[in-house]
Amino acid sequence: MGKKLTLNQIIEALSDEAYIPKTKSQEFINSLIEITLAEINSKGKATITNFGSFTIVEVAERTGVNPKSGDPLIIPAHKRISFTPYKALEKKVNVEFDHLEATVVSADSSKTTETFSDAIKQEPSNESERLLDALISDKKQPEEALNESFEDNPFNFSEDDEPENTDSEIPEIDAIDELNTDADETIEEFTEDSNTESKAFKTPGRPERKSNSISPTVLLSVLAVFLIGVLAIWFFFLRSSEPTTTTAAADTENILNDPSAFENEQVLNDVSDANRNEGSETEESESQIIPMIAADVDLSENQGEVMSIENQEPQIEYERFTGISYSVNSGVWIYEISRQTYGNTRLWPLIFQANYTLANNPDLILPNIELNIPQLEGSTSKLTSNDYTRLAEAARYVAQAYENAGNADQAVAYQKAANWYETMR
Amino acid sequence: MGKTETVKSISEKVGLTQQESERIFDKFVEILSDHLAHDEGFTLPKLGSFSTRIRESYQTYNPHYKGMINLPKKKVVQFSQSSTIKDELNNE
Numbered sequence: 001m002g003k004k005l006t007l008n009q010i011i012e013a014l015s016d017e018a019y020i021p022k023t024k025s026q027e028f029i030n031s032l033i034e035i036t037l038a039e040i041n042s043k044g045k046a047t048i049t050n051f052g053s054f055t056i057v058e059v060a061e062r063t064g065v066n067p068k069s070g071d072p073l074i075i076p077a078h079k080r081i082s083f084t085p086y087k088a089l090e091k092k093v094n095v096e097f098d099h100l101e102a103t104v105v106s107a108d109s110s111k112t113t114e115t116f117s118d119a120i121k122q123e124p125s126n127e128s129e130r131l132l133d134a135l136i137s138d139k140k141q142p143e144e145a146l147n148e149s150f151e152d153n154p155f156n157f158s159e160d161d162e163p164e165n166t167d168s169e170i171p172e173i174d175a176i177d178e179l180n181t182d183a184d185e186t187i188e189e190f191t192e193d194s195n196t197e198s199k200a201f202k203t204p205g206r207p208e209r210k211s212n213s214i215s216p217t218v219l220l221s222v223l224a225v226f227l228i229g230v231l232a233i234w235f236f237f238l239r240s241s242e243p244t245t246t247t248a249a250a251d252t253e254n255i256l257n258d259p260s261a262f263e264n265e266q267v268l269n270d271v272s273d274a275n276r277n278e279g280s281e282t283e284e285s286e287s288q289i290i291p292m293i294a295a296d297v298d299l300s301e302n303q304g305e306v307m308s309i310e311n312q313e314p315q316i317e318y319e320r321f322t323g324i325s326y327s328v329n330s331g332v333w334i335y336e337i338s339r340q341t342y343g344n345t346r347l348w349p350l351i352f353q354a355n356y357t358l359a360n361n362p363d364l365i366l367p368n369i370e371l372n373i374p375q376l377e378g379s380t381s382k383l384t385s386n387d388y389t390r391l392a393e394a395a396r397y398v399a400q401a402y403e404n405a406g407n408a409d410q411a412v413a414y415q416k417a418a419n420w421y422e423t424m425r
Numbered sequence: 426m427g428k429t430e431t432v433k434s435i436s437e438k439v440g441l442t443q444q445e446s447e448r449i450f451d452k453f454v455e456i457l458s459d460h461l462a463h464d465e466g467f468t469l470p471k472l473g474s475f476s477t478r479i480r481e482s483y484q485t486y487n488p489h490y491k492g493m494i495n496l497p498k499k500k501v502v503q504f505s506q507s508s509t510i511k512d513e514l515n516n517e
Contacts, residue, residue: 003464003465003466004465004466004467004468004476005460005465005466005467006467007467007468007469007470009467010456010457010460010467013456014449014452014453014456017452017455017456018448018449018452018453020449024439024441025449027438027439028435028439028441028446028449028450028453029453029469031434031435031438031439032431032435032450032453033469033470033471033472034438035426035431035435035438036472037471037472037510039426040510041513041514043426046426047426047427048431048454049427049428049431049450049454050428050451050454050458051454051457051458052502052504054472056514078514078515079514079515080506080511080514081473081504081506081510081511081514082504083473083475083502083504085501085502088458089458089461089502090501090502092458092459092461092462093458093461093462093477093500093501093502094499094500094501095462096500097497097498097499097500100482100497100498100499101497102494102495102496102497103494103495103497104490104492104493104494104495105484105492105493105494105495424459424463
């Protein structure tokens with residue numbers, strides 16, 4: 001699906017973005033591919049950092065079908081290169097569906113498709129799932145929920161037993177007995193927990209050591225996020241009263257980065273994530289009874305405030321950027337101004353277009369006391385399509401200015417840049 | 426071989442400073458990922474072609490959770506090896 005990009009377009013894009021001649025960018029790409037290939041051949045694997053890694057995989061012999069004649073055909077064992085994208089690339093590509101999360105399949109739908117042996121293995125976990133679901137969604141009495149699932153179990157087994165296994169009934173019964181005792185144990189555990197109102201939420205049916213190791217980390221993470229949130233708010237209110245908004249913005253940026261990094265560490269896989277969510281939700285419901293964990297309820301409010309800080313951030317940036325007077329000395333590059341204001345040198349054509357005429361040489365800009373810095377619709381790292389349109393216009397403008405100044409090479413380069421920005425829309 | 430080593434050997438081959446080639450390397454990777462993020466595929470000669478496709482949601486067994494879970498829809502990078510490297514690997 002989607003468009004295909006030719007190698008030439010990549011080479012041109014690289015030369016435009018990195019400000020290097022086309023020949024150099026071609027040489028660069030070729031040598032990078034050469035090195036990667038040599039490494040695959042010599043070591044069996046290679047990586048392009050931040051992009052992905054290649055490994056040689058052995059494929060076993062298998063029988064296929066000749067698509068033309070329909071005859072069976074033996075595909076001999078062979079080697080193949082497999083590509084694994086870096087997390088960063090994976091995330092960048094998957095932005096559209098990033099909000100979706102893995103969900104546990106409801107016990108009823110999975111039971112119908114399972115064989116009997118599977119049912120034995122999966123019964124405890126299904127039970128726990130239903131328990132959790134019932135607890136979280138309906139906030140039923142735990143005893144009720146337990147009884148429900150407990151009554152279901154023997155019923156299912158007796159149903160499955162009759163048609164399939166008549167010879168080996170004794171081990172089957174044993175299994176049921178074990179399961180029943182298991183269920184008894186879980187009931188005891190569960191009621192004990194709810195009575196003593198301990199913070200650790202034990203999930204019945206799961207191995208005990210697992211649940212013990214999960215609950216402290218959940219608590220720790222909740223506490224840490226809460227602390228960071230309080231610190232962030234404190235910093236924000238303390239510094240925002242001072243005239244220098246730049247340091248405040250920088251500080252909040254740092255702090256806002258921290259929780260996200262912390263959360264990334266926590267979210268090691270979907271399952272632990274799901275566990276954590278369930279854990280925190282149940283904790284919140286418990287905290288209505290226990291004043292000790294009342295802080296957790298505050299946490300959600302704090303997170304809301306942190307979010308609002310995040311939303312305010314771009315506005316602070318714009319206040320910083322617009323209407324600032326730059327006394328441009330001769331010798332100050334316009335790139336430098338772009339870097340100081342937008343945080344990226346590539347956006348300087350916007351400043352040039354807003355402040356200078358086509359008669360100016362972009363390389364020798366005249367002192368202009370009040371430089372008007374145009375606002376971006378998006379942010380520097382995430383430009384919107386309108387921003388790209390404006391950038392393309394600005395780049396054309398710069399190209400024209402370079403042509404007027406007699407710098408044909410740069411004019412061509414910026415014309416290409418303009419085309420490139422148009423494709424990015 | 427990590428990034429530094431790759432960058433070092435490229436800089437020797439192309440005749441750039443290491444700083445310069447590291448900058449270009451980062452830009453190159455950025456360009457490639459930007460294009461993939463915009464659903465535009467490309468081919469790196471001799472290596473293979475890259476494109477994106479949507480992987481529909483599916484159910485699978487999770488050994489940690491001991492139950493079936495539903496993995497959501499996802500857009501993934503698809504790599505298809507070139508015929509040159511395929512022959513090179515299998516004619517040894």
